[in-house]
Amino acid sequence: MVLNNIEKLIEKYENGETSIAEEQELKRYFSESEVPEHLEGYKSLFTYFSVKQQETFNKALPLKKAPAMPYKWLTAVAATVVLLLGFYLGNRTENQDLGTINDPELAFMEVSKSLEMISTKFNQGASTVGYLDEVNKGASTLNYLNEMENATQIIFKKEKK
Incomplete structure (x- = not known):
């Protein structure tokens, strides 16, 4: 047993x-x-x-101490310094003339010219999109053809029976 x-x-x-x-x-x-x-x-x-x-393991394991890397923190500090210098020198300009116009009439004339140029370019772009109406007309014609095809399929299916 x-x-x-x-x-x-x-x-x-x-x-x-x-x-x-x-x-x-x-x-x-x-x-x-x-x-x-x-x-x-x-x-x-x-x-x-x-x-x-x-069974147990009693042998001592020698652990090697990793060598100290003093340059690790040094590279982080150097990278930070480079970034800060880049931001400081990148934003610093000698002459900060932003094109400010002190005369109000002259400023109005400049703005008017800029808006007129933008309007002209916008109208040119809008005129080239006019052909999309023709594409829409052609697509609607294709829908009529699909309806005719569906009708003919119905007719031919009934005749086969």
Whole structure:
């Protein structure tokens, strides 16, 4: 009866379905001196696990200290300095003449010229888009053709029956 139970536990063990208590029972069984011949392979397996479970590692591991890299923080500082100089020198201009006009009449004339130029360019662009109306007309004509095709398909399907 015990042998039958052990064989069932081995089958469960091989399928990965045993509990910890069942595995302890298998270890106890195979730690005995007498084991049937067909289970000898399992004896060496479970005794190996028992021995390795009690084994500990006592050797000291030498840990190498990583060399200090003083240049790591130095590169971060240098990058920050370069960025700050870039922002400072990039925004600094010698003559900050933004084209300000002090005479109101002259300023009005300049704005009028600029708006007229923008209006002319906008009208040129709008005139080139006029062909889209023709495309829309052609698309609506295609819709009529699709309706005619659907009607002819209905007629021909009824005639075939």
